[in-house]
Amino acid sequence: MKLYFSPGACSLSPHIALREAGVEPELVRVDLATKKLADGGDYLAINSKGYVPALQLDDGTILTEGPAILIYIVQNLARTPLGPKEGMGLVRLVEWLNFIATEIHKGFSPLFKPNCPQEWKAVAKENLLKRLQWVDGQLAQRTWLLGEEFSVADVYLYVCSRWTSFAKIDLAAFPALARFADKMTQRPAVQAAIEAEGLKR
Ligand SMILES: N[C@@H](CCC(=O)N[C@@H](CS)C(=O)NCC(=O)O)C(=O)O
The missing domain is CATH 1.20.1050.10 (Glutathione S-transferase Yfyf (Class Pi); Chain A, domain 2)
Structure with missing residues (x-):
């Protein structure tokens, strides 16, 4: 699972939530000014909105919008409850x-x-x-x-x-x-x- 992030930005919230869920994500740093990834890749090809966070699931699905990612973590990943599921x-x-x-x-x-x-x-x-x-x-x-x-x-x-x-x-x-x-x-x-x-x- 890959989390596209910028240090200390709102992407820190799904990052912490993933760790609370017992998942250590692969972190991919995004330069928010240039929209480039550390390897020179184009972040806009991952999330055309250009902002973090984005979460790439193991099947390649990309999720964006912090609150939606948080709900996904609650409903699908949390081993101990991180909030009500329904x-x-x-x-x-x-x-x-x-x-x-x-x-x-x-x-x-x-x-x-x-x-x-x-x-x-x-x-x-x-x-x-x-x-x-x-x-x-x-x-x-x-x-x-x-x-x-x-x-x-x-x-x-x-x-x-x-x-x-x-x-x-x-x-x-x-x-x-x-x-x-x-x-x-x-x-x-x-x-x-x-x-x-x-x-x-
Ligand atoms: N609606 C988005 C907003 C995300 C957002 O504001 N991300 C900021 C960092 S906290 C960002 O990447 N800003 C850079 C930009 O907008 O170009 C969400 O809830 O995920």
């Missing part, structure tokens, strides 16, 4: 994944774009802080996003929380989120993925 439980998981993808992940995006006007960045940051505040309130009441059950939604939120330092957001302002991120960092799958992506400080 019914209302799955609906709740998708509810969280969509929130993280559209409100948190994409909330950070303008802050990373050098060509984004400062006024736009300021508005984006204000909105993102509101969302982080809300998540902080949720985490103050539960162990994991789904309650007592650890899931791929926690992995995705953790990966986004790592971007706060780059965005000059003090995680200490969100104590429950900071505790959650700390707890996530202790997990062996997280440590292994961070090491494999060369992110260990």
Whole structure:
């Protein structure tokens, strides 16, 4: 199984989830600026959308879109549960994944774009802080996003929380989120993925 990734980007979330599932993926690094692979290959031939992550299954099938890949891992690969596979439980998981993808992940995006006007960045940051505040309130009441059950939604939120330092957001302002991120960092799958992506400080 091949995971197309860029160090520390949102592709870290399926990377961690795969390791949580007991799968060590073959990592293929993508240069997001040139859309080239380490061997000079064309990433656009793998994922014509040009962004990571993409997961290539052993039969050659390519999956894209982080939340869809996470659901695939939950339903097909996890040896120990990484979230509900069906019914209302799955609906709740998708509810969280969509929130993280559209409100948190994409909330950070303008802050990373050098060509984004400062006024736009300021508005984006204000909105993102509101969302982080809300998540902080949720985490103050539960162990994991789904309650007592650890899931791929926690992995995705953790990966986004790592971007706060780059965005000059003090995680200490969100104590429950900071505790959650700390707890996530202790997990062996997280440590292994961070090491494999060369992110260990
Ligand atoms: N909708 C996509 C978004 C993925 C995404 O934003 N990937 C970023 C890294 S976190 C990327 O590759 N950006 C480079 C680009 O868009 O050219 C998903 O959920 O998987």
